[in-house]
Amino acid sequence: MLGLISLNGLAQAPKGSVLIQNATVITITNGNMEDADVLVEDGIIKKIGQDLRAPNGVEVIDATGKYLMPGIIDAHSHQGLDVVNEASAPITSEVQMKDVVNPTSIGLYRALAGGVTVSHAMHGSANVIGGQNATIKHRWGTINPEDIIMEDAPRTIKFALGENPTRVHGRGNGIQPRTRMGVEAIIRNGFNEALQYKKAWEDYNSNPNGSTNPPRYNERLQTLVDILDGKIIIHCHSYRADEIYMLINVCKEFGVDKLVFQHTNEGFKVAPEIAKYTMGASVFADWWAYKFEVYYSTAYNAAILSRNGAITSINSDSGELIRHLYHEAAKTQRYGDLTDEEALALITINPARQLGIDDKIGSIEEGKHGDLVIFNEHPLSVYAIPQMTFVDGIKYFDINEDADDQRISVSPTEMVEPIYLTEENHRCMQGTIRYYGENLFKHSH
């Protein structure tokens, strides 16, 4: 598998061809098809139908009795990143997660084993306006970050409201924001400064004689300008209904409509507003009460948001949950009676819409990417186990070829490599990283 990936930094992502036959095909957008075939050629779904024939040299996989669904998409993850939080300033919009993608991170392989083919590798939530995120395709086997970054995905950026930025900067450093009011002020000031920056450049560029000086280059402000210009989708860490509604208002005021809420545990209280003004909410199935601001929530959150017409996804924010997002989606049938189609949309087409890539992935449709998972049972069954996972028509996970040690890079000096464990609410909640390993007390992390 390693050989498939080019080492050349500028090379195209590898693409494969495969014919999967006789499966129950869950298209997500066009119902289920019994006993159907899906043909992927050069990474793109070419045909869906009965009795398709494989072109010469294309591998055929018999999926009789099995279920084929689009690759699962996780709209909130931190797998495959060497750095998560540049927690040193309330606005760090210039920081890019694409700079610190680590394609050898084993969490990506585990995600593939859970049927997840694309994840949204996000900056942490220490800052009101954090760094820009990376949408990554789980093309396991390369060491080159550029092989897994989904370059045709739109830019997205992390925002964070409430306790995290007020703790890190307000209580931690004695600067704004100390309160939720301060959080709002940081965003407003940032946007206003960006408008001034934009104007300064417009003035400079409109002077053809070049006799005035250019404004000092500032990628931080330029990124905020790009948000205001609709070039970047905001993904905002949030819990409480009041702060969610605050950001809706601020964005309305500045003409920003590319906005997705993350966590959104009180989203059910403002579901109509989220539906009307934003690109929806990405939530946990049933996870809350890990700190004060998220004391109040409900497992019906996803169902309430969905039925109110908000684009809703269920995310992991965790190296553990990412391995069974299909179970997480199934919980909405117990809590909210969502249909199969609605429940599966939470982990496929809906997160694709929130990431701006629903024209490429998120459903099984001709012309979309060949990102597919074969399940032994219906994916919403509690007995469901992913059997094979494909990205762009290339198989990166096969349960029958799953070795004990799937690492890409092995340290020449350590039998047990240091593991950075984060607490379960961790990066998005605490910003602290605990270090475990052989040299526990020798390192100074």
Add this chain to the structure above:
Amino acid sequence: MKKTLLRLYVSVLSLSMVFSAFQVSAQSDPTGKRRITDSYAIKDALVITGPGKEAQLSTILMKNGVITAIGSNVNIPAGTRIIEGDSLYIYPGFIAGASDAGITKPEDPERPDGFLSSDPPDEIAGITPWRSAADQYSSSGKGISDLRKSGFTIIQVQPDGGMLSGKAAIMLLGDENTSNLIQENTALVASFRGSRGMYPSTAAGVMSKFRDVYKNAEQTKNVNDQFGNNLGTRRPEFTETSQGMQDVISGEVPVLFSASSELQILRALKLQRELGFKLVLTGLENYEKVIPQIQESGAGVLIKLQAPDDKASKKELDEDASEAAKEQLTRVQEAYQAALAQAAKLEAAGIPFAFSLVDAKPNKAKEAINKMMEAGLSESGALAALTTNPAEMLGISRVTGTLEQGKMANMVIATAPIFEEESQIKHVVVDGYVFDYETKKKKASGEAPAEGIEIAGVWDYENAGPAGSNEGTITITKVDEGYEGTITYDNPSGSGKASAPISDIELSGSTLSFTFSVSAQGTSIDIEVVGEISDNSMEGTMDLGDFGSYPLTATLTPNFISSK
């Protein structure tokens, strides 16, 4: 009797006064340290003038720091000090592409009133491109003598600091009393190291800040270019940072980027592609899979002169270890071998590389090179990495890197071909100054133990140490195949005695050698003891690596009971 002694004393005193007065007036050297001559000849040695060259029986003549003649038929003028070179091997002096020897970290500036960790002044945030390593360097500083002892004659030193610590400088490892600067401002030293508790604090922040600093320095340059020509242009706002970046922007000076892993290398290459600066990658440890990208970028390469720690790959598993554990060990062993073979792969790819000695132990340099050679690096490739390649990269190949008439008198003189196990460095010549080294007796090397020599028992030992004298006991027990033992020593981080297990215990002929490690203040020092035994007593040395080598004496109370 007393009278006579007194008279003798007085006459000696007056004589010495006369002598020193003569020195003052005649040579202006009240210290008496000036050498008698700066002309040396090394006679009839086997000279290897450069990588890939055969050893030739030659005499090397040097004067005033320059090689004045080299060949089999050299006339030695009167007044030349002669060093007998019989059976010695001479190589060009080694050059390290990057080092932090001799560098003292400058004091941190005080935080100004109203300091904001989210927007700290450059100087506090590790952004100090205007600083020069030459200002932080001392010829008598830490690590210099150890480097020289290992054959290094020239190093490019990098300043201490954060993500942009300052400019490197090329230094001779010559006489302490001379100026050893060859060139200042040779590279801008960069790393992905964030600042603790302030912006930028992570590699992600550092990359963004690097772009910001670079682009604004470019902008300052553009404004400055216009300022002279276009009336109405506001003056450029020079800052120490933008000024410190100018030579990088203009392409005169490369960025010397520390990147030890494949991912860090790719990140440095990404910044290079975006911004277009000249790049030298340094401190490379794991780079096997990115050799094609390095080649494509044309970046210079300085690999860390250190073999990976082999503790993990040498681990022995219990017999009942699981298959998974065995496979895991196999992968570690393969990774270890692959790591050693990387240098050979660079050579095969035709990428000229040299070495970085930052965080590497000079006394383990030879061992590291030998391991790289066992894994495929050619001898001439190894020598080139120590001589001609760094000379080329540093732009000093016209004056050094090979042994030729007219080049600097920098050389390594060894008792055997330099990469051979038993080879020891006897002299190092830097800038025409000759440094002499004790050649140790051959270390235990598999020779059969001499008749009647016993080492098992309790040795009481004494030695001088970096912090005064030290004493303790060495207990050696005979076990089935060889020996095991412990050593006690004055506790370096407290009072009383500490003890450590000793390993690699070997007796060959009458030479005993063993090693042990001492932990102090968070670092671990590997110590090697070698001694010559006769009649239950031992004389030898205790080698503390960077901290020097000290004489040791010991006596044995034998213990004839062997434990099973």
